[in-house]
Amino acid sequence: MGSSRELTIQDALNEALRMEMRRDERVFCMGEDIAIYGGAYGVTKGLLQEFGEERVRDTAISEAAIIGAGIGAAMTGMRPVVELMYVDFAGIAMDQIYNQAAKIRYMFGGKAKVPLVIRTQGGTGKQIAAQHSNSLEAWFLHTPGLKTVMPSTPYDAKGLLISAIRDDNPVMFIEHKAIYNEKGPCPEGDYTVPIGKAAIRRPGKDATIVSYSRMALRSMAAADTLAGEGISCEVIDLRTVSPWDTHVVIESVARTHRAVIVEEGTRTGGVGAEISARIMELAFDELDAPVERVAGVDTVIPASATLEAAAIPNVESIVAAVRRTLL
């Protein structure tokens, strides 16, 4: 039933929240403009009407207290889903994310649980420039104690959000602002997508492209282009950035002997740097070419649409990187 149904990512996320709130009364939502307004990107629309203001809470503009309160509620028996309107705002809540949420279980000798989901969105695509367009997942990858999830399809968005809500750890759930309206298959029922498992979106034999979030979609488009030239790319969508699926990536590189990592975040100290280093450590002998990184330019995200587009990878730059590995 409903296996051919298509939803947008936005609606898939909304459905995941509704289903978990119906299933478990400990689940509640809290954040800026999530109730009456329905969320800056519409993900929480209608939740207030179904669940009421006790469980769908508009807050003041207080990012640190929103996340701090989420932690306190999570430690004491609730399963909060808090919304950080833009991942860029993590800057004003970072103490709560990395010093508190991520560390509490460890600091307290494993006696505390923090089942907190921090839903947020990042990335470029709306010309809202330097303080509303960043891809900051590398910060969270660098923070032991957190999990970081970044879906690229409606199916994964729903299944991963349900997994994140049921997980007993703090999860950064980072959506991408430019792909909320992407449509795709999304079953009606209750299902989960496991955190930490990558998906092979397209099998191939000549090169492995590793990506996630919006860049996984561009990587698929690049693979299509390359297929027209007789180049067969395996495209891996990590889906989870931390802990990322080392196993699937290394196995694929062992088959294709070439790796291209694609991310929207800035290149230096990025997710690609970490994945590249792990490939070097675990599969150096398998490589027939240097690992390629296609990443955001090391710059502040500009406002101009022309400059913004130039700051992040596109299909052509991914295609070019794959070709370089085959020279």
Add this chain to the structure above:
Amino acid sequence: MAPTLARNMPRTLTPDLALWMLRMILTIRMFEEKMLEFLNAGVIKGGSHLYIGQEAVATGVCAALRNDDYITSTHRGHGHGLAKGGDPKALMAEILGKATGVCRGRGGSLHLADLDTGNLGANGIVGGSLGIAAGAALSAKMRNSGQIVACFFGDGAVNTGIFHEAMNMTKVWELPVLFVCENNLYGMSVSVNRATGLTDLADRADGYRMRKAIVDGQDVFAVLEAARHYGEIARSGGGPTFIECKTYRFGGHSRSDARKYRTREEERQWRERDPITVCARRGIEEGWFDTATVEQIRSEVAAIIEEAAGFALSSPEPDPHELTDDLYAA
């Protein structure tokens, strides 16, 4: 859920309760003196933010709480952990970084937490636990559990951003929190009057239209009375209260502190109002106990602290093979 009184204490001020409080103040004092001894002997390097002088605050507040109520604590948190019912052995072992510590040697002095007693943790970040307190209170309210949260913080925390965010959130949602401000007059070296424009930090509450009270933090009976009164308001849905406790840390901020920012005369005046003396004098005057009883409790507590020290010193170090255990819940 039937309310349980902290350690089954009576709700009126009885000799038993007065004795419990005297015993707790002495326990905290002697615990901290043992820490000082360990610091001076080089047994420990961290864990030097001692609570000596402020014992009546944690004791009076926790005496007003139920066992299932929560506290959040600070970098000066040994006293809070003890007063909320923590085992001196497990707390001391934690400060020594031992495997038998309440946090298995992961947290130490700065992150002493004891979920079993409702202690949601000391915090190495000034103001870091204010949001957590709000969230625990939100949880209590949503679960309709009747629990309240006592959120301890120092005078330094009132100038942090999250203090304002958490105060505001707690008042808007009328959450059951006692914001217990331990105003010991100095945030490390900077005095309150150099850090704020206020004489009474309780005035911060006005900006949120929050109820406020100012209490003599050296007098455990005054602290108890305020915590009971405002605690019951919070428990019955009446929202948060800001309770400023005027107190003093008798030692420095930490062991490296030469205390150049205050005078020895000021210290002498505050030491005259030692919380042990204030508590013992009142109890003897009221006829709740006598001098011999005070001395008897003192020697009983000394034995408990020696036992805790022996336990902590003889406990094993954590196993480095377990270094990354507990980063994630399964």
